[in-house]
Amino acid sequence: MTSQPGGIRIENLRKVYGHGDTAVEALKNVNMQVAPGEVVGLVGPSGSGKSTLLKCLGAIIEPTSGRMTLGDEVIYDNGWKIPDLRTLRRDRIGFVFQAPYLIPFLDVTDNVALLPMLAGVPNAQARQRALELLTSLDVAHRAKAEPAQLSGGEQQRVSIARALANRPPVILADEPTAPLDSERALAVVKILNDMALKAQTAIIVVTHDEKIIPTFQRVYHIRDGQTVEEKGEGRSLGR
Numbered sequence: 001m002t003s004q005p006g007g008i009r010i011e012n013l014r015k016v017y018g019h020g021d022t023a024v025e026a027l028k029n030v031n032m033q034v035a036p037g038e039v040v041g042l043v044g045p046s047g048s049g050k051s052t053l054l055k056c057l058g059a060i061i062e063p064t065s066g067r068m069t070l071g072d073e074v075i076y077d078n079g080w081k082i083p084d085l086r087t088l089r090r091d092r093i094g095f096v097f098q099a100p101y102l103i104p105f106l107d108v109t110d111n112v113a114l115l116p117m118l119a120g121v122p123n124a125q126a127r128q129r130a131l132e133l134l135t136s137l138d139v140a141h142r143a144k145a146e147p148a149q150l151s152g153g154e155q156q157r158v159s160i161a162r163a164l165a166n167r168p169p170v171i172l173a174d175e176p177t178a179p180l181d182s183e184r185a186l187a188v189v190k191i192l193n194d195m196a197l198k199a200q201t202a203i204i205v206v207t208h209d210e211k212i213i214p215t216f217q218r219v220y221h222i223r224d225g226q227t228v229e230e231k232g233e234g235r236s237l238g239r
């Protein structure tokens with residue numbers, strides 16, 4: 001594997017749940033590399049290890065062995081290499097889920113500004129950054145609205161703005177287009193591509209969505225806990 005600085009690198013990652021007779025080897029040998037500014041797909045049948053992989057990379061569960069590098073820092077090498085996993089999750093990894101999970105009693109701006117505020121950015125500056133992101137995602141006209149007043153597509157764009165708010169080098173998206181129709185799903189992928197390039201973010205999109213799989217330049221297939229890389233067509237997005 002070439003050593004390219006930045007982005008995400010996963011080498012020989014293994015994850016075993018449980019012990020002895022009931023042990024499940026969810027990840028056997030996973031290898032991935034995503035450069036800054038790149039969006040890759042991760043596809044595989046149910047039970048193949050997609051969620052386990054995202055949880056390891058998101059520092060939500062601990063792998064059993066292997067190595068993970070984020071930016072230029074080795075975060076895991078047969079054990080966590082950084083002391084503060086909560087700060088890592090908050091500041092360096094953005095999550096986008098199938099459901100937007102916006103906070104209902106905060107307006108759109110504060111939903112996006114909350115994470116930077118928690119990271120210590122002064123409120124006015126956090127809201128300014130939130131507005132800039134909402135503008136680039138074409139939802140600034142909804143800045144003062146409550147999440148319930150937004151359409152599904154608008155809510156998902158707000159959740160992408162939130163994932164970008166702390167300028168993480170990595171975004172992990174788990175089925176981000178599942179509830180959206182074709183046109184909106186493709187619009188969300190286009191946004192992820194644009195934002196990846198603009199902010200030099202490395203993005204992994206877990207998906208079953210046949211509408212968007214052909215748009216990725218590279219797709220990792222995962223089966224029985226092992227990854228195989230395939231060059232995609234990268235069509236429909238003009239890249």
Ligand SMILES: Nc1ncnc2c1ncn2[C@@H]1O[C@H](COP(=O)(O)OP(=O)(O)O)[C@@H](O)[C@H]1O
Pocket residue numbers: 017018024025026044045046047048049050051052053
């Ligand atoms: N907390 C857990 N304890 C034991 N086995 C688990 C746990 N989570 C997932 N698994 C098992 O690990 C394998 C991979 O699961 P998962 O990562 O959820 O796959 P996917 O997201 O691709 O459907 C499956 O065999 C699943 O049953």
Ligand SMILES: [Mg+2]
Pocket residue numbers: 050051052
């Ligand atoms: Mg899953």
